[in-house]
Amino acid sequence: MRVRLTVDGEPAELDVAPTDLLLDSLRSLGFSAIKEGCGVGVCGLCSVLVDEQPVGSCLRLTATCDGTAVLTAAGVARRHPALVAAFCDHEAFQCGICTPGQLVMASAVLARSPRPTEEEVRDLMAGSLCRCTGYRTIVEAILAAGGT
């Protein structure tokens, strides 16, 4: 079936099987900012925004995304340079594999809670795993971007 959507503001079109995952479809279109991690919705590497909602693209069928606006980490980065700057200033990454997903989820958290407390950040970012950092700098970056 044919699916038409926008990705990071640009129109995209592709033929998909009903069980194709949004993760795989987006990567096949060249949007490499989305990573495959755990495959079961736990780790957050595959996070994107679909019509502004945070979505695990490894659990979303592309066929259900017709007519939607998808934002990958690249799109989020362009929209929130202050968030990206906060991640850089606070050294909120090491290997970087989880970083695109962290950015997407951080933007979703700040969209619903613009000046979050640390507890809120940790609560809402709990589905974004990082094996490298121990999380302090990621949390600090998000708090800084939220002005708290």
Next chain:
Amino acid sequence: MAFARSEHPSARVVRIDSRSAAAAPGVVAVITAADLPTRTLGRAVRDMPLLAGGRVRFVGERVAAVVAETRDQAEAAAALVNVGYEIEPAVLDMEQALESDAPAVHVAPWDYPGAAMREADGHNLQSLVEVGSRDAVDAVLDAAEHVVDRQYWTPSVHQGYLEPPATLAAPGHGGGVELWTSNKAPYRLRSMLAEALGLPLGAIVVHPVAIGGDFGGKAAPMDAALCALLALRIGRPVRFLPRASEDLIAGNPRHAARIRVRLGCDAAGRLVGGGVDVLFDGGAYAAFKPRPRADLHGADSVFAGYRLPVAHVRSRVVYTHTVPRGHMRAPGSPQCNFAFESALDELAELAGMEPAEIRRRNLLTSGEPDAWGHTAVEQRGHQTLEAALNGFSPLPAPAGWRSRVGLSFYERPTAVGRTSLRLSPAGSRVRAEVAMPEAGGGVHTVVRSGLARLLGIAPDGIEVVHVPTSELPHDDGVGASRVTTGLSIALEAAAVVFDRSDRSQAVTVRSDPGPQPIVTSSCVQVAQVAVDETTGAYRVLQVLTAADVGDVLNPAAHRLQLEGGAAMGYGFACLEDLRIEEGRVWAAQHGEFRMPSTRDVPVWRTVLVRGGRGVGALNVKPVGELANVGVAAAIANALAAAGARVRALPITAERVLDALAQAGP
């Protein structure tokens, strides 16, 4: 590429019917062991076939490889491979594996190239290392005022890198092959592939890729070898991207361990002797371990930093019909340190002494030899201990919960690796081509910061590029905490030569530092826990890490290595377990295998104990495998102070409750 994998821990393969698979949509080839040269591979002990031949030895072992146009097609076809098995008795328990009547995982493991054991050494053994004298330890413990003799258990856990170990292999020019693979030791991989494929070194090019976490688990080359072989055979690029759940059950996770510690002291709390006997479960193949004796360094270095007049270590790694184990951040140390530091606290309790005090009485001072008679450049355990204790301040505990504190000590000797690099002028900047991949540990930052200091220029005047293996002679690979130190020596040498030509000519340096004076790094950790005695539930409120350092090239990155290391240690102590039972991994997906989240982790406190003597002109000490080791003992010791001595990881609420019940009112 996708695999058909064994469903049984131990079986003969009597039939592989790949006709349906071969006829499935998009399939290009179905390969079994019969289609491959009959050689076994490995990093040191070469006991592992690319695909299982006449028998399977663990659940998840690769039996057939399917190559198709898409991953979905390959996986669908792999499900159609029909394998006939004749189930055989399996040995699934480490202790049982040693019994002479246990099923043999390998008929004649001593015959494999690189085998560390001979036939007479014992049944189902991958490795046996013994240092010191058990008799001497027995004698001195018999006469000791206080003695503890305890056993501890640690489970198998996965390195937990979030990027699966992917590989893309493509036929290169003139019969060679090019690889892009998530592997942290590209030159070693190249050597292994050269041997496996019968190609000259130069015909194999391993290209640079960023690596999404390694933690010891991405040196294993097996799937890369198969990709390369198939790419050559089929004449097209072949890619393998394992599913995370596939890698959880059939990667190369940490060795589970049973550790027995016997420790004795005099009436004043001074250690008189100690023996550690550790049994590691190595799984079905020894192939993932790089040391020639197939042992884990953390075992024979368990006493590091302590004065121990009479000592003995016996370390055995056994074969069982389970997933083959590999290296994970300070291999052997998280297991052995948990046991030793717990036992030391248990001894302190017997001797009526505070845990800090027993360490004060037994940590080495500079100039003193260690348990094996070696003297390091210096010993800073005492300073690190005092810094940790002085730096600690308790956090408020939840109402009604009992709050206690525990500590641990770990000392790590420094290895210095071999590497090569090239410096060249690049406009107004200096270009540094390096042979080491970046896996998150900050290797390339070390190069930039170190060179900046050595050349006296700003860091952004340096461009760091990881180049393919065709461009530089050699590198040992990331790991063993040898990166910062090995690089610092190589950078020094390169800077000197570069300066000689006024920085106008490219220079290539191959650094093989050879034996070095023994530089050590001390680490003391203090954990504060709060326990709900009715349920056994507990929270780790904070972990303070005091680290002995030389000069720190990049403070922010350095601190992250300490905190990230402590997070991994916390996961090992409290949450993680692959739950290998009945020969299979039950925690077969993330979520079941629980790694710490933002909500789980304690508060991290860091204290740097400056003034240490490191390696080379940059005066650096390693940090990558320092803070993950002692966390488990610090937490266990804190819980013991609250009345619950738990000797098995992970420390679950149930284990705490059982321990509280055993301790009595």
Next chain:
Amino acid sequence: MAPELATPSSLAEALDELRDEEALPLAGGTALVILLRNRLIAPSRLVWLQRLPDLDVIRPTAGGVSVGAMVTVDRLCHEPIVRRDFPALASAASRVGNLRVRCAATVGGHVAHADPRQDLPPVLVAMDAGIRVQGLRSTRVVPAAGFFRGPMETAVEAGELVTSIELPAPSPGGVVAYHRFNPGSEEDYPTVSVAVAMTRDPEGRVTAVRLALGGVADRPSVVADAEGLLVGRRPGPDDVRAVADAAAEGCEPSSDGRGSAPYKRAMAAVWTRRVLTSLLAG
């Protein structure tokens, strides 16, 4: 064969598609997609419910509040009327999965999935919520206690869909509490969870009570004795202990990564006691 995707635009169309026993309804997909990818299910057709009008409505009814089956778990946490009148349910909803899961998962999909470790079912059972199940020619409201039949097993039959959850209006003097005990990682399913709905008269005597446990059986486990032990009294510690013992006795936990069966049984008693004690004090 890969399944087809049907996108009905009315409930009747959807129910018609679901008459085929090989067809499965698709809502948020957070449970179904995993089952599909692991080849644990092989439906001929996925019937996507997103376009059905009115299934994502939350509206007051004569007896309380009706929550449409396609309302997301995230919306349930935040909807003002749910937070005001059913705070324990909103709180339980905030513990489901992670933020991404909550934004996709629907309440209908959640209850239809019926994993015995989930957060909402024990609360719905304690509240005596009703689950509306519709077929082409039928509509019935199944009391929550009768809806969850076993692991992944519910009262929904072939050709039927959950269309709403009917929340009974809170009674005066009524309060609902939910506690999930997850001693390992915060992200894990609970080892044991306890949901209590209790009504007391102005003198503090219990006039109604329902107690349901999660994670200790293959479905939410109602503590049948609770009513007999508590109704008509101003319960004291001995009464609470008796209920806790009954709770422990009535559960059938299995040993797994979260704890052994004996431990879960012991925790069922501890947390029943704690939740009741806290409710009675508050």
